[in-house]
Amino acid sequence: MERCRLVFSGSGGQGVITAAIILAEAAVMWEGLNAVQSQSYGAEARGGATRSDVIIADQPIHYPKVLQPNLLVCLTQEAYTKFSSIIRPGGLLITDNRYVKIQRKVDAQQRELPIYRTVMEQIGRPIVFNICMLGCLIAITDIVKPESIMKVLQTRVPRDFLEMNQKALQLGMELAARPPA
Amino acid sequence: MERCRLVFSGSGGQGVITAAIILAEAAVMWEGLNAVQSQSYGAEARGGATRSDVIIADQPIHYPKVLQPNLLVCLTQEAYTKFSSIIRPGGLLITDNRYVKIQRKVDAQQRELPIYRTVMEQIGRPIVFNICMLGCLIAITDIVKPESIMKVLQTRVPRDFLEMNQKALQLGMELAARPPA
Numbered sequence: 001m002e003r004c005r006l007v008f009s010g011s012g013g014q015g016v017i018t019a020a021i022i023l024a025e026a027a028v029m030w031e032g033l034n035a036v037q038s039q040s041y042g043a044e045a046r047g048g049a050t051r052s053d054v055i056i057a058d059q060p061i062h063y064p065k066v067l068q069p070n071l072l073v074c075l076t077q078e079a080y081t082k083f084s085s086i087i088r089p090g091g092l093l094i095t096d097n098r099y100v101k102i103q104r105k106v107d108a109q110q111r112e113l114p115i116y117r118t119v120m121e122q123i124g125r126p127i128v129f130n131i132c133m134l135g136c137l138i139a140i141t142d143i144v145k146p147e148s149i150m151k152v153l154q155t156r157v158p159r160d161f162l163e164m165n166q167k168a169l170q171l172g173m174e175l176a177a178r179p180p181a
Numbered sequence: 182m183e184r185c186r187l188v189f190s191g192s193g194g195q196g197v198i199t200a201a202i203i204l205a206e207a208a209v210m211w212e213g214l215n216a217v218q219s220q221s222y223g224a225e226a227r228g229g230a231t232r233s234d235v236i237i238a239d240q241p242i243h244y245p246k247v248l249q250p251n252l253l254v255c256l257t258q259e260a261y262t263k264f265s266s267i268i269r270p271g272g273l274l275i276t277d278n279r280y281v282k283i284q285r286k287v288d289a290q291q292r293e294l295p296i297y298r299t300v301m302e303q304i305g306r307p308i309v310f311n312i313c314m315l316g317c318l319i320a321i322t323d324i325v326k327p328e329s330i331m332k333v334l335q336t337r338v339p340r341d342f343l344e345m346n347q348k349a350l351q352l353g354m355e356l357a358a359r360p361p362a
């Protein structure tokens with residue numbers, strides 16, 4: 001497989017770090033891959049954009065930070081402003097269309113998706129926003145199977161909330177499967 | 182300050198990764214420091230020891246992995262067997278005395294603490310085992326203030342569980358304050 005370098009970015013509370021950890025665990029525990037997951041916090045993290053990096057590969061991974069992601073997710077305008085320029089040419093940029101107004105073209109496939117709006121309309125609970133975003137990501141990229149994400153969620157999410165998480169993942173996959181507007 | 186390099190190790194489900202993230206966030210959000218937090222998962226992660234690295238510094242941090250921790254926490258025998266040799270000479274090794282039997286001397290201060298037993302006797306819920314461990318750590322090292330940990334917990338833990346987390350943190354600090362046996 002091609003080495004997959006992801007950066008998830010947004011603000012604290014959107015579940016960016018949790019999403020990165022769930023994806024990394026799904027890849028390792030249920031797909032037999034290697035993964036490294038990290039976050040750097042610095043002066044800019046205080047009130048600024050949160051960023052979480054994941055590398056997934058079938059080979060050993062030696063350097064854990066992502067310099068040029070081939071997959072970049074931006075969930076706030078600030079994250080978009082700060083990180084959109086680092087995308088690898090030919091990569092994929094996913095943004096949420098409520099939080100981010102696209103301001104320039106980058107040399108990448110761009111998908112503006114109504115993730116937040118869909119979660120609020122169909123589920124009504126922002127807590128599964130990050131899981132819906134993961135649904136979009138795995139539908140577009142096939143990095144891991146949805147069953148692998150669900151198996152990780154079963155070990156992390158209280159039983160009463162599993163169904164809501166499954167619905168959020170499914171909604172994300174359906175969103176991404178629609179042809180780009 | 183001296184750069185603080187930590188490795189938390191144990192098994193999945195002990196909250197090792199969550200503890201690392203809480204500590205990193207406390208340092209950055211409430212102490213004005215920089216932090217990097219990461220986990221590598223590979224073949225050995227499938228059923229093996231979980232490891233999570235944190236670096237905390239008042240200077241920028243360029244390389245995110247810890248090669249020789251000056252603080253090492255081992256919460257299972259497997260984690261101890263695998264990681265105890267990487268400790269930096271003169272460092273601090275913390276183990277839980279229910280899960281780990283110390284088998285050799287390393288060139289480090291060793292503290293065997295009854296973290297699990299205390300949590301089960303005083304609270305009865307293993308879910309706050311990792312928070313009690315953080316209490317031990319911050320009491321011994323003063324890396325961050327307990328108030329900083331609590332402020333992070335307030336953003337992550339449902340309100341009904343905050344008191345239990347506070348009690349676990351406090352118990353950990355008391356445990357570590359007792360003179361070594």
